[in-house]
Amino acid sequence: MSASTVVGDEPATAVRMGTVAVVAHRKKTLGGGLDELRAELAGAVEQLIWYEVPKSRKAPKKVRKALRKGAELIFVWGGDGMVQRCADALAGSGTPMAIVPAGTANLFAANLGIPEDLREAVRIGLHGPRRTLDLGRINGEHFAVMAGAGFDGDLIREADRDLKGRFGRLAYMWTGLRHVRGELVHTRITVDGADWFDGDASCVLFGNVGTITGGIPAFDDARPDDGCLEIGVSTADGAVDWARTLGRMAAGRSEESPFLRITRGRKIKVRLAAPRTYELDGGARGEITRLKVRVVSGALTVCCPEAIS
Secondary structure, three states, rough: OEEEEEEEEEEEEEEEEEEEEEEEOOOOOOOOHHHHHHHHOOOEEEEEEEEOOOOOHHHHHHHHHHHOOOOOEEEEEEEEHHHHHHHHHHOOOOOOOEEEEOOOOOOHHHHHHHOOHHHHHHHHHHOOOEEEEEEEEEOOOOEEEEEEEEEHHHHHHHHHHHHHHHHHHHHHHHHHHHHOOOOOOOEEEEEOEEEEEEEEEOEEEOOOOOOHHEEEEEOOOOOOOOOOOEEEEEEOOOOHHHHHHHHHHHOOOHHHOOOEEEEEOOEEEEEEEEEEEEEOOOOOEEEEEEEEEEEEEEEEEEEEOOOOO
16 A cells, blocks of 8 residues: 655655564663654554563564564664574564664664664665675574674673763773783684684684674674675783774774784684683673584665665
């Protein structure tokens, strides 16, 4: 059914969407909140399915329920943790995800050019082009932004949420430099079947996009639609090394650091001599000694602005 709708401040004539679902983290805020989101969508869709969850880990069940109910589009309200959980459930489904970046960390949305503006995010979700993007997959779980083990996992686990919300990337750096006592661990990495790294390392990173944890531009050439993941390994050891490394990463000069090696690939295996915490999209998981990581090309359809970087 055709209808004239108003999204944001400008009228748009569009085909009214059929069944649209919202999966929202009820503790996250943006603009006028979930009431405004509901009002923006009410006149633009035929049927609105609405779910709110108190924690991101409860979101996948709601996504799967929305898919069973025939949702043609799913709006995800929250930050990177919420987006990751929903992307994991949506991977391979072909059903588009629209992101409303309402979290303290919205790196996936920022990398795609989706602003922290409720009305514009809704407009992009309803009328923006659908892009088929890659996801990473680590130990059986998908990620959209990045994953890592070692220093990065410890950093994520320890970072204070209030501090992160107030200071962003500086909070991660500050927290990281407080916890540099994480030891170097002998690490072996194969990339697409070939040996790439064999030595002591403090951190291994996998990036699907260029800007990662804390807003740091770590991978200059990364794109979420190139069929590859960026792989980085750090040999930084101690406060001085990490201060230099994080400083160069924050300045967008990762390749100049003597403590970083970066490459790209499709399938990666990591073996660690001692258990290390791993994380994905800002969420700490458990301790592991082995990682299997691969890119899943075209796994997720996302509503994007007219152009993405």
